[in-house]
Amino acid sequence: MNKYDMKITLIETKKEKTQSDQLGFGKNFTDHMFIMDYTEGKGWHNPSIVPYQPISLEPSAMVFHYSQTVFEGLKAYMTNDGEVILFRPEKNFERLNRSNNRLCIPEIDVEFALTALKELISIDREWIPKIEGTSLYIRPFVIATEPHLGVSIAKSYKFIIIMSPVGSYYNDGIQPxxxxxxxxxxxxxxxxxxxxxxxxxxxxxxxxxxxxxxxxxxxxxxxxxxxxxxxxxxxxxxxxxxxxxxxxxxxxxxxxxxxxxxxxxxxxxxxxxxxxxxxxxxxxxxxxxxxxxxxxxxxxxxxxxxxxxxxxxxxxxxxxxxxxxxIGKLSKQLYDTLTSIQSGRLEDSLNWITKIECKIPQ
Structure with missing residues (x-):
């Protein structure tokens, strides 16, 4: 699969955005989300980018009863010149597959997942906050959807990516x-x-x-x-x-x-x-x-x-x-260095940054 196999349905009326200086964590969500299905014998299929919306599951869906679910967390950042970057996203999708393996969930294609994420971010690029210390939090997750109460490995799943603009983790600066x-x-x-x-x-x-x-x-x-x-x-x-x-x-x-x-x-x-x-x-x-x-x-x-x-x-x-x-000297140095790399203020000498081709006008 590649991004051209994805069905993309854009929302007609965009949601009102929270001001960047009033963002909390994980309370507001972007206009769109990515979703893909898995069926035993068919594999992962039907990748789509659709308006952010509720999902319909039967009460007997196995995720509710036996907790066959995994998730990830990563961020997209905007640089001072309007470039959008991700910090080591392939590592998050590789770890998602390690979690999948432990929970007996079919693995996803890391390269395709990253391609789908880039497309989703590009569509909802206007949601990326611009104030220093803010970012677009990304939550990929997989849930077992088969309606069955037997204790066994599910035969169907959904892989979903939702995104939320978030404020700085520290309201009053980095404090111990x-x-x-x-x-x-x-x-x-x-x-x-x-x-x-x-x-x-x-x-x-x-x-x-x-x-x-x-x-x-x-x-x-x-x-x-x-x-x-x-x-x-x-x-x-x-x-x-x-x-x-x-x-x-x-x-x-x-x-x-x-x-x-x-x-x-x-x-x-x-x-x-x-x-x-x-x-x-x-x-x-x-x-x-x-x-x-x-x-x-x-x-x-x-x-x-x-x-x-x-x-x-x-x-x-x-x-x-x-x-x-x-706060210790080394802790502060590590924080300043990592956040500077993630925001594009410091040269990425360790090749951790992935750029997304969706430059935002300033």
């Missing part, structure tokens, strides 16, 4: 967050679905987040689900620590999401010749480093925030205030 170390609940375990981007992982994390917010903390640092000993992720982000000059992040072990921003941070640190390692790190080791004055910085990484500095960690009754609760 307070995080509580989760010691009661488990998000996933090795051999589970932690390495896949699937809705169930996020549903299972909600209880701990509710409890942490009541305690005055904004996020949860998850430990491994078996021993409750080794650090894994921060909420919906991967996590990094700068300990005595070295940056350390938990190794991918089957229960940790393989983040695109995570990989980019590691590559950027290596490019700068800053020591970085992927390995097991226990919460006790982290506390010992803090007590010895060697825990210099901590931050989470993800598509939404890019870098989210950590100013405080609470583990049981032990409170760790990191870098006096202020």
């Amino acid at each position: 967050v307070k995080i509580v170390v989760e010691t009661e609940f488990a998000r996933t375990v090795k051999g589970g679905t932690g390495e896949a981007k699937t809705g169930g992982n996020y549903a299972s994390s909600l209880k701990a987040q509710v409890v942490s917010k009541k305690m005055g903390y904004s996020q949860v640092l998850w430990l491994d689900g078996v021993e409750k000993k080794y650090v894994e992720e921060v909420g919906t982000m991967n996590v990094f620590f700068k300990i005595n000059g070295e940056v350390v992040t938990p190794a991918l072990n089957g229960s940790i999401l393989q983040g695109v921003t995570r990989a980019s941070i590691i590559e950027l640190l290596q490019h700068w010749n800053i020591p970085v390692s992927e390995r097991l790190i226990s919460i006790q080791e982290l506390y010992d480093a803090y007590a010895a004055g060697e825990l210099e910085e901590a931050f989470g990484t993800g598509t939404a925030a890019i870098i989210s500095p950590i100013g405080e960690l609470l583990w049981l009754d032990k409170k760790m205030v990191i870098n006096n609760g202020e």
Whole structure:
């Protein structure tokens, strides 16, 4: 398939757009969406770009009952000269296929998915906000649609891409967050679905987040689900620590999401010749480093925030205030560099940027 196989139906009356300085996250959606069907024996077919609209599913659709669904998140940015760019989009579609594989969902054609996305962005290019720090958030997802209550692999699916203009993740600038170390609940375990981007992982994390917010903390640092000993992720982000000059992040072990921003941070640190390692790190080791004055910085990484500095960690009754609760020098440097590459303000020396041929008049 290619984009010329797609049926394109344009909306007649465009929706009113929210002002760029009033955007939230994931509340407003563009005029159009991409949708494609899968049927066993036929494969993926009927790719279409249509007006954004509700989808009709039977109450017995298997996604509602057995959570056979995966999703992704990436962004399109506008440069100062009106070019539209994507940040490593092929990595997101490759990860979508890894999630598909784990959930027994048929894989998509990465090249075609990227072509379809570019066409969708080109059609809805006027929705890309122009203020610094804003972007067009892109949500590709797959759901099982077969109407069947038997516990089995579905025989039909929908692959959909919707898009939403979003504001800056930080309303008051990039500020360190307070995080509580989760010691009661488990998000996933090795051999589970932690390495896949699937809705169930996020549903299972909600209880701990509710409890942490009541305690005055904004996020949860998850430990491994078996021993409750080794650090894994921060909420919906991967996590990094700068300990005595070295940056350390938990190794991918089957229960940790393989983040695109995570990989980019590691590559950027290596490019700068800053020591970085992927390995097991226990919460006790982290506390010992803090007590010895060697825990210099901590931050989470993800598509939404890019870098989210950590100013405080609470583990049981032990409170760790990191870098006096202020953003660290390296965290700020990483944030500034990555956002500058994504916005086109800094040269893309690592070949991460994909340009879309739909220049926006200024």
